[in-house]
Amino acid sequence: MIKQLSLxxxxxxxxxxxxxxxxxxxxxxxxxxxxxxxxxxLKRIKKLAGGEIHPYLRRGIFFSHMYLxxxxxxxxxxxxxxxxxxxxxxxxxxxxxxxxxxxxxxLQDKFNMPLLFQIPDxxxxxxxxxxxxxxxxxxxxxxxxxxxxxGFDPKKTKIFIDTEYAGHMYKHACSVAKKTTAxxxxxxxxxxxxDNVGKYFYTCMQSVPAFLPTVMEGKKTPxxxxxxxxxxxxxxxxxxxxEGIGFPKPATILCRFLxxxxxxxxxxxxxxxxxxxxxxSPDVVRKKIMKYAFSGGRDNMEEHRKYxxxxxxxxxxxxxxxxxxxxxxxxxIHDDYKSGKLLSGELKMILVDKLNxxxxxxxAAREKAKKSVEKFMLRD
Ligand code: TRP
Numbered sequence: 001m002i003k004q005l006s007l008x009x010x011x012x013x014x015x016x017x018x019x020x021x022x023x024x025x026x027x028x029x030x031x032x033x034x035x036x037x038x039x040x041x042l043k044r045i046k047k048l049a050g051g052e053i054h055p056y057l058r059r060g061i062f063f064s065h066m067y068l069x070x071x072x073x074x075x076x077x078x079x080x081x082x083x084x085x086x087x088x089x090x091x092x093x094x095x096x097x098x099x100x101x102x103x104x105x106x107l108q109d110k111f112n113m114p115l116l117f118q119i120p121d122x123x124x125x126x127x128x129x130x131x132x133x134x135x136x137x138x139x140x141x142x143x144x145x146x147x148x149x150x151g152f153d154p155k156k157t158k159i160f161i162d163t164e165y166a167g168h169m170y171k172h173a174c175s176v177a178k179k180t181t182a183x184x185x186x187x188x189x190x191x192x193x194x195d196n197v198g199k200y201f202y203t204c205m206q207s208v209p210a211f212l213p214t215v216m217e218g219k220k221t222p223x224x225x226x227x228x229x230x231x232x233x234x235x236x237x238x239x240x241x242x243e244g245i246g247f248p249k250p251a252t253i254l255c256r257f258l259x260x261x262x263x264x265x266x267x268x269x270x271x272x273x274x275x276x277x278x279x280x281s282p283d284v285v286r287k288k289i290m291k292y293a294f295s296g297g298r299d300n301m302e303e304h305r306k307y308x309x310x311x312x313x314x315x316x317x318x319x320x321x322x323x324x325x326x327x328x329x330x331x332x333i334h335d336d337y338k339s340g341k342l343l344s345g346e347l348k349m350i351l352v353d354k355l356n357x358x359x360x361x362x363x364a365a366r367e368k369a370k371k372s373v374e375k376f377m378l379r380d
Contacts, residue, residue: 049110067251081222082213086118089139093146096258126198148369160378176204179241207238210250261292297344308340
């Protein structure tokens with residue numbers, strides 16, 4: 001049986017289309033029936049990665065999984081295993097999107113894995129009342145530049161757009177559809193009778209790339225999907241039907257959300273003031289952080305110096321956990337903020353400088369990416 005999305009007593013909800021409230025990630029592990037990445041698994045990843053462990057693993061940002069061990073078995077035996085992730089275009093790429101992608105690049109580099117990158121350009125058109133297919137088409141290219149800018153290996157990465165590559169996918173999507181009842185889709189995605197039928201079918205399209213490694217290799221081939229935990233619901237369905245239609249169950253490795261600037265929830269591309277876009281200028285980044293980043297500081301300087309700030313709720317500090325790779329630097333910032341030595345405004349400026357240095361590189365890579373799109377595309 002597939003588990004229901006969120007239990008009635010929770011004070012938060014996590015669905016692929018909205019995240020509300022203060023997410024309790026331990027509770028999500030139970031609700032979604034996924035596994036925690038424990039120390040033994042971390043050690044194993046580190047060993048296979050040649051002694052290095054990504055900060056997102058060290059810091060519990062990628063914190064849960066399903067069947068990751070099976071993919072590591074394949075890596076260990078030098079058998080081919082694929083990565084798969086995706087992005088539904090509906091607006092600009094923001095920093096929260098880059099988090100799983102940067103981690104995916106690390107996996108690709110360390111484990112020498114091919115990557116399939118799905119662009120479901122129909123998804124948000126079906127799910128959002130106010131997004132037209134023409135607008136999604138425009139965002140598709142804009143988003144692909146950001147994806148390429150992350151630095152994936154063009155020899156090992158294939159990007160494909162659903163409405164275009166559908167010829168190769170439709171057959172498998174129908175196999176998934178045949179095994180999926182409307183009541184399962186309703187329970188999993190919270191759909192009702194007044195939702196359009198495209199919403200019911202869409203999840204079948206998101207399942208397909210998990211099977212493409214097997215289709216492409218002509219034999220059962222493991223697939224690992226790095227993504228934020230809100231996407232897990234799709235792959236629960238995928239795993240449920242996979243073996244019945246002749247494919248192995250895909251593995252997932254799941255991350256938490258980069259918090260929204262104003263406390264609570266994940267960054268949503270529809271609330272421009274709570275996110276930083278990958279294309280924002282240094283000036284805009286500074287203004288957004290200074291104005292909107294929820295502060296864990298005290299009401300005035302005297303109190304802050306005396307009692308210190310709270311890094312656990314401070315969004316600038318939380319963001320540094322995603323963007324400052326150096327553990328020693330991060331610890332010093334944490335301790336100085338907690339003791340009151342570092343003021344909120346100063347902490348925010350550390351973040352602004354860090355992000356602007358990061359975005360300068362990203363934006364330069366993005367410009368270059370415009371010329372190399374065709375190296376990455378899997379066309380029909
Ligand atoms: N549904 C995702 C989004 O809203 C896009 C997506 C498609 C995806 N396939 C994926 C995300 C696989 C993660 C992994 O952007």
